Structures are given as structure tokens and as C-alpha cells.
Amino acid sequence: MKGLILNDLYLIIKNFKAYVFIFAVFAAITLTGNGNIFMVFYMIFFVAVIPTTLFGLDENSRWNVYCCALPCTRKHIVMSKYIIGLASELTAVTASGICYAVGMIRSGGFDPGLFSAVMSAGFLVEVFYISASLPFLFRFGAIKGRVFMMVMVCVVCIVFSGVGIMAANGAEAGIMSEVYTKIQSIWVAPAALAAGLAIYTLSFCISCAIYSKREIS
16 A cells, blocks of 8 residues: 555655646735635646546556556555545645635735635635546546546536626625625535545546456557
8 A cells, every 4th residue: 555655655746746836826816816716726726637647647657457467456556546546635735725825915915704705615626626537547547537637627617607697696696795695604614625625536436336347468
């Protein structure tokens, strides 16, 4: 299990240097801006592709075939990807949260309620993306899985566009102030964390069931 995680970490160090640079650029933009929410979500979503990219690298190098000869189960293989995914999620949310908080302070004030709502939403979006993508990757492989990733990106964009339209209509109707007050509750962050972990656990169980029956050649 430790070896599987170390393999993923070595791949990240070797192949994701450009990711670190791009992430640093957007972090700098967020730090020097006025708490731009788009930048926060972009940073989080940008890191969410790491587990799926690692899966593709493993498949291209036939690492998944080699793993079958190692003293580890398929459940360990699946678990290693989910551990890396969770670590990347928490790293992205923490880093983007710090940048977003600094940006809010620089713009004139830190709003704890808004900060909690934005970061909770970002965490849930990343969890949903990884949780939905990995089972398909374990079932169909990296090539077909990338097609599903593109579909997921479109779905996320459509959802956020719909939310934006509803928010605009709600603002005109005068009901957004009430919604805004509710989503800034102190229970938003714990609820988002609990929901995210539940979704992630369910996805892990599905991936284990799928990968245990998949033929590897």
C-alpha cells in the first residue's frame, strides 16, 4: 500500500511541475485581487484532475498489470488513488482558502459566512468530480474515462450557469438575501465535509466492486 502511494507521489513530482507553476500563478492572482470566486474554483477544479491523470500514466506504463504481481490486492490499488485524490483535494482547498481569505482582507473585509459558503461549495464540486470520474476510469480505462471527464466538465459548467441564472432571477425577486443568510450558517462547512466524505466513500466502494471484476491484460 505504501509503495502504491509512493509511486503516485513520484509521478506527481516528475510530471506535474507545470501544474505547480500554473497553480502558483492563479494563487498570486487571487492573493493580489479582491477575493475573486472564479479563481478559487478554478484552482480547486484544476487540482481535481490529478487522480485521473495519474490513472492514465499508470495505464500507459502498464503499471496496473505489474501491480497484479505485487503482494497487494485490487482494493489497495483503488484505495491508493482515492487517498491521493483526497490529499490533493484538501491541499487545493486549503491553499485556495488561504489565498481567498487574504484577497478578501485586502479588498476591505473578511466575511466568515461568505468564506465558509464558497469553500464548502468548492470542496463539494471537487469531491463530486473525482467521485464521479474514478469509477468510470476503473471500469473503462483512461481513454474512455477522459471522454467522461469532458462530459463532467460540461455538466459542472451547466450547473454553475444554471445557479448563476437562478441567483440573478432570485435577486430580482428579492429572495436572495434570505438564501444568502441561510447558506452562511456555521453548519455549512461541517455539513459539506460530511456530505463530501459520504460521497467519496460511496464512490470508493463502487470502484472496488468494479475493479475487482475487471479483466486486466
